[in-house]
Amino acid sequence: MAAMLKRIGLGSNTSASLIIHHLKRFSACGKLSVSNCSFYSTESASFATEEFSLRYLEGKHEGIALFVMNRPQAKNAMNKNFLKMFTDALTCVKFDKNVRTVIFKSDAPGIFCAGADLKERAKMPAHEVGPFVSQARAAIMELNNLPMPTIAALDGHALGGGLEMALSCDFRIAADNAKVGLTETRLAIIPGAGGTQRLPRLVGVSKAKEMIFTGKMISGTEAAEIGLAEYAVEQNEAGDAAYQRALTLAEEILPRGPVAVRMAKLAINKGVQVDLNSAMSFEEGCYAQVIPTKDRLEGLKAFKEKRTPQYSGE
Numbered sequence: 363m364a365a366m367l368k369r370i371g372l373g374s375n376t377s378a379s380l381i382i383h384h385l386k387r388f389s390a391c392g393k394l395s396v397s398n399c400s401f402y403s404t405e406s407a408s409f410a411t412e413e414f415s416l417r418y419l420e421g422k423h424e425g426i427a428l429f430v431m432n433r434p435q436a437k438n439a440m441n442k443n444f445l446k447m448f449t450d451a452l453t454c455v456k457f458d459k460n461v462r463t464v465i466f467k468s469d470a471p472g473i474f475c476a477g478a479d480l481k482e483r484a485k486m487p488a489h490e491v492g493p494f495v496s497q498a499r500a501a502i503m504e505l506n507n508l509p510m511p512t513i514a515a516l517d518g519h520a521l522g523g524g525l526e527m528a529l530s531c532d533f534r535i536a537a538d539n540a541k542v543g544l545t546e547t548r549l550a551i552i553p554g555a556g557g558t559q560r561l562p563r564l565v566g567v568s569k570a571k572e573m574i575f576t577g578k579m580i581s582g583t584e585a586a587e588i589g590l591a592e593y594a595v596e597q598n599e600a601g602d603a604a605y606q607r608a609l610t611l612a613e614e615i616l617p618r619g620p621v622a623v624r625m626a627k628l629a630i631n632k633g634v635q636v637d638l639n640s641a642m643s644f645e646e647g648c649y650a651q652v653i654p655t656k657d658r659l660e661g662l663k664a665f666k667e668k669r670t671p672q673y674s675g676e
Contacts, residue, residue, distance in 0.1 A: 436479060441482045476524055510627070595607045
């Protein structure tokens with residue numbers, strides 16, 4: 363038992379309730395095996411690889427999960443190992459009803475993600491390139507399809523595939539001095555993980571073409587001005603201003619009914635892809651999902667009693 367607790371980031375003096383809480387998480391996503399649980403950490407006791415970790419915040423931030431990149435020597439470039447850990451983390455939070463918001467951030471100073479690991483790519487046989495890009499595309503689509511809100515905290519440069527990961531999140535918050543861009547045409551390729559499709563939907567076709575055709579990089583401030591980011595924030599001495607603003611946004615989401623938030627996201631994401639009449643059908647179906655919930659009744663009861671509702675996600 364002690365060995366298992368150590369592997370999932372808990373000590374022998376950890377409270378029984380916290381042990382049960384984390385065992386349920388690992389059991390739910392099938393990550394109790396020795397080979398798969400090394401990339402997790404919690405705020406109270408962390409156990410993570412150097413390159414990528416999944417962390418669960420606690421206390422007033424309980425319900426927030428963090429995807430944390432930390433390959434400073436490679437500017438958080440995505441290699442095969444990174445992609446596997448990213449995919450495993452996606453699987454874990456996808457089925458975790460306790461997670462209400464995911465924040466994607468970097469612990470490497472001045473960088474969010476530089477995209478593909480070009481050193482690894484240069485050594486990769488041609489027949490492996492296509493499958494690797496397909497796996498990256500699938501992982502980023504999984505990020506796009508997570509049921510809970512997702513926030514990319516861009517405290518540093520987000521280039522190529524790094525920006526494509528951020529584009530697949532619901533919100534992007536950028537430090538004013540961050541640089542973002544889809545720079546693939548500089549390498550005689552094109553964005554291959556959704557960049558050619560998601561960017562024009564955010565900033566318009568012409569602006570997206572300009573950014574992609576020229577491979578230009580823009581500041582976090584300009585990203586907010588053109589609609590690529592929701593907010594641009596002045597960077598602080600700690601270098602985590604975007605993350606702090608992301609936490610604030612997550613705090614605003616946490617008290618809301620979690621099932622309602624998930625259904626609202628699903629209705630919006632599905633609806634914008636079709637005509638209005640079809641979209642209204644999506645909304646109707648999603649609304650039907652919240653009617654039988656305990657949270658809906660709790661909301662009505664709390665309103666009547668003039669108190670803050672306590673939602674359970676049921």
